[in-house]
Amino acid sequence: MTSATMDPMTQTLTEAAPAKINLYLHVTGKRPDGYHLLDSLVVFAGAGDTLRYEPGPEALHLVLAGRFGAALSDAAGPDNLVMKAATALEAVCGPEARIQGGRLVLEKDLPVASGIGGGSADAAAALRLLNRAWSAQVGHATLLNIAEKLGADVPVCLASQSARMEGIGEVLSAAPALPDCGMVLVNCGQAVSTPDVFRKRDGAFLPRAALPARWPDAATMVADLAELDNSLEAPACVVCPPVQTVVSAIAALPECLLSRMSGSGATCFGLFPSVWSAQAAAARLAQSQPGWWVWGGGLV
Numbered sequence: 001m002t003s004a005t006m007d008p009m010t011q012t013l014t015e016a017a018p019a020k021i022n023l024y025l026h027v028t029g030k031r032p033d034g035y036h037l038l039d040s041l042v043v044f045a046g047a048g049d050t051l052r053y054e055p056g057p058e059a060l061h062l063v064l065a066g067r068f069g070a071a072l073s074d075a076a077g078p079d080n081l082v083m084k085a086a087t088a089l090e091a092v093c094g095p096e097a098r099i100q101g102g103r104l105v106l107e108k109d110l111p112v113a114s115g116i117g118g119g120s121a122d123a124a125a126a127l128r129l130l131n132r133a134w135s136a137q138v139g140h141a142t143l144l145n146i147a148e149k150l151g152a153d154v155p156v157c158l159a160s161q162s163a164r165m166e167g168i169g170e171v172l173s174a175a176p177a178l179p180d181c182g183m184v185l186v187n188c189g190q191a192v193s194t195p196d197v198f199r200k201r202d203g204a205f206l207p208r209a210a211l212p213a214r215w216p217d218a219a220t221m222v223a224d225l226a227e228l229d230n231s232l233e234a235p236a237c238v239v240c241p242p243v244q245t246v247v248s249a250i251a252a253l254p255e256c257l258l259s260r261m262s263g264s265g266a267t268c269f270g271l272f273p274s275v276w277s278a279q280a281a282a283a284r285l286a287q288s289q290p291g292w293w294v295w296g297g298g299l300v
């Protein structure tokens with residue numbers, strides 16, 4: 001390969017934007033500004049969107065593609081989290097950065113407004129991608145600072161590695177070492193608004209969970225997770241009743257170890273003893289529920 005094709009200013013660059021899954025999510029309190037304090041174990045699945053950058057002379061713009069691109073077709077403008085991330089990054093770049101225009105192509109393969117942080121993952125992917133493409137060399141702390149302002153889920157999506165998430169999403173620490181396991185993701189097709197679900201939540205706050213440093217196997221992890229909860233699952237069922245049907249359908253699949261909703265919904269996940277058993281279960285469910293979005297595979 002010649003040095004010209006290696007130049008990030010001319011090269012097409014691609015970044016994965018993996019789905020974020022909350023294995024448990026405890027709302028532990030509420031801040032005076034209305035934001036909720038959380039304790040959550042976040043992992044990333046093999047499912048995700050893909051962001052591609054094709055540098056060019058035209059002003060930077062976004063093109064939407066993929067299965068769910070049409071669901072966002074009104075949102076390819078400056079309000080899209082990808083473009084917000086690009087604008088915020090440009091604002092902090094030093095004079096040595098080589099800011100360039102061109103096309104960002106978002107392959108939107110995750111359902112929109114679905115509790116698996118698609119928009120947050122896209123924003124984080126845009127920060128990583130353009131920081132590289134523009135040779136901006138903005139440090140991790142500055143990227144994190146931008147991420148926090150873009151949304152509560154964007155900081156954890158920046159590294160896209162499993163993490164414990166606290167505060168309103170900005171306090172990140174190491175997750176327990178995870179065992180090999182498989183995951184199924186299922187969405188019934190109804191978009192769910194995160195603020196609506198937080199607003200519907202009532203009842204007691206849940207405590208911060210006690211987690212081990214590692215889980216030796218999937219059965220041990222599931223035994224611990226079964227003692228924990230997603231505080232937003234009950235309010236999400238009010239906003240979107242099919243969530244309960246989806247959780248039950250996943251739980252009924254062969255070898256399913258645990259079934260629960262992710263984030264503010266409506267996507268639900270199942271944990272399985274292996275990637276293979278998750279893929280087999282997903283294929284079975286996709287056949288019986290052709291209207292649902294179903295994915296099976298492993299964690300990142």
Ligand SMILES: C[C@](O)(CO)[C@H](O)COP(=O)(O)OP(=O)(O)OC[C@H]1O[C@@H](n2ccc(N)nc2=O)[C@H](O)[C@@H]1O
Binds near residue numbers: 025
């Ligand atoms: C539910 C989670 O997905 C769990 O990972 C996140 O906390 C939500 O992250 P997000 O979608 O990036 O959320 P944001 O876009 O920052 O906030 C959307 C809205 O959700 C509510 N919100 C969000 C995060 C939080 N810790 N407390 C809240 O009350 C607020 O009403 C806020 O206006």
Ligand SMILES: Nc1ncnc2c1ncn2[C@@H]1O[C@H](COP(=O)(O)OP(=O)(O)OP(=O)(O)O)[C@@H](O)[C@H]1O
Binds near residue numbers: 112114115153265
């Ligand atoms: N690139 C994007 N992808 C998805 N949604 C976006 C994007 N940019 C802006 N949005 C808007 O953000 C809102 C939330 O979308 P997203 O898919 O991130 O929700 P979510 O999966 O519920 O996220 P979370 O789990 O972080 O609450 C949508 O209503 C959508 O219109």
